[in-house]
């Protein structure tokens with residue numbers, strides 16, 4: 170088998186997140202392809218070959234799987250947003266259940282109660298937030314506004330009929346694209362760093378119907394004179410929508426990174442926030458703070474948290490990685506006190522305002538990194554809820570969290586592979602997994618939320634053992650203890666900085682963080698995203714030279730990462 174060769178085969182199964190496995194017995198290989206469905210006969214090309222494994226790319230689906238239906242979305246296949254639009258929803262759930270259960274069975278050592286995956290109340294039109302990108306529809310235009318094409322970091326596909334958002338999103342999208350095309354201004358080219366249009370952020374609350382719209386551009390053209398921001402605003406306001414526009418904003422972003430970054434936001438109409446309701450409470454949401462993107466699904470998720478945390482009367486609860494304070498406020502009415510910790514200041518401000526608005530006086534919120542802030546809180550929790558970003562919890566922070574020794578913890582994970590890593594440490598530190606339930610907040614895609622209830626193991630009985638240390642019969646030599654302690658000492662997390670410094674000292678050249686990330690990704694190692702990255706990273710990946718890739722691998726070996 171060689172790189173570039175084309176084969177045909179049937180996808181045997183799909184492993185999390187979207188890795189289809191094709192068995193080729195004549196080649197004695199399993200080829201992994203992305204975004205397929207079990208049972209599909211596909212034509213694929215081989216991209217990489219390594220020992221018994223190979224990576225391929227689907228070129229064509231020759232015969233669909235028996236399970237498949239016609240996609241409700243006409244953009245499916247071209248658009249990089251969804252993976253499973255042609256799978257009936259109950260099959261999507263079965264797939265997520267099987268994948269999640271397999272991962273959890275592999276990660277948890279004892280018995281636990283597996284509670285399946287709860288469906289999203291809405292299968293389509295469920296998102297309350299969408300971040301559309303500007304680009305070229307074809308190589309030389311015209312201007313497009315939509316999603317990244319599947320497998321591409323550059324090309325944009327227009328998605329006027331996107332099915333995971335409702336008609337209001339589609340109308341705002343169409344109106345903005347039409348107006349942007351009329352203006353004749355260019356989109357911001359991420360490689361050449363020239364141009365104007367970058368992203369369109371649309372948020373709409375499922376319960377209140379309030380809509381917030383934010384156009385993100387560079388400062389390379391004048392927003393009023395060249396683009397005509399006022400005219401765009403009045404066109405939006407004249408749209409006939411099911412919901413109500415409460416704010417239209419313009420955010421300037423001249424940074425090179427291809428994520429939405431706020432370098433100054435101007436309110437063109439109304440206000441720079443909107444309100445959403447969850448489980449009877451009201452939340453003020455600002456443009457850049459985290460809020461679950463499926464409001465009705467979030468209610469199912471938070472109900473699970475409330476059920477898993479158990480008896481909370483008079484208890485002190487820590488809500489770590491608290492975002493706009495949703496979980497803290499949902500638990501506060503039945504708890505003694507809840508303390509939230511969140512790194513984004515804007516989210517913390519919103520959380521405090523929200524708690525006031527919801528008349529909850531037993532919540533407090535602290536801005537900062539969980540790793541540092543929990544040392545400064547000056548209180549000890551009885552129960553802990555953890556809802557970390559995609560990378561999971563920093564191992565040093567997890568150590569401190571487990572040091573509290575609370576009786577029960579609830580861990581919410583949006584990336585099960587990070588959860589698997591953290592469960593190993595939690596079990597190693599005396600926690601036992603009691604219950605696990607998935608909640609599907611992202612129909613049509615491979616993403617799934619996982620909620621885990623953990624309890625601290627308490628001894629059933631205590632036996633007193635007398636041990637004498639020293640040399641001689643019946644005594645335990647002291648150096649044996651030191652050796653065993655060294656073997657159990659947890660490894661320190663290896664940082665990008667350490668790898669860079671090692672390589673510079675040994676090889677005399679510098680390596681970019683993105684190169685290290687690329688090599689780690691290639692090796693299938695866990696990745697640590699930027700804490701505040703907005704959803705998916707859309708920057709083109711950087712590829713190191715062979716020499717640098719080898720140096721990085723050697724450094725990873727040196728630090729015992731591989």
Ligand SMILES: C[S@@+](CC[C@H](N)C(=O)[O-])C[C@H]1O[C@@H](n2cnc3c(N)ncnc32)[C@H](O)[C@@H]1O
Pocket residue numbers: 459460461490491492493494495496510511512513516537538539540556557558559583700701
């Ligand atoms: C998955 S969200 C959970 C938010 C919230 N629990 C909710 O349901 O809306 C994770 C949150 O962790 C925050 N975060 C990321 N790294 C952090 C850190 N080191 N310390 C504190 N918060 C962090 C992010 O800004 C984000 O708001």
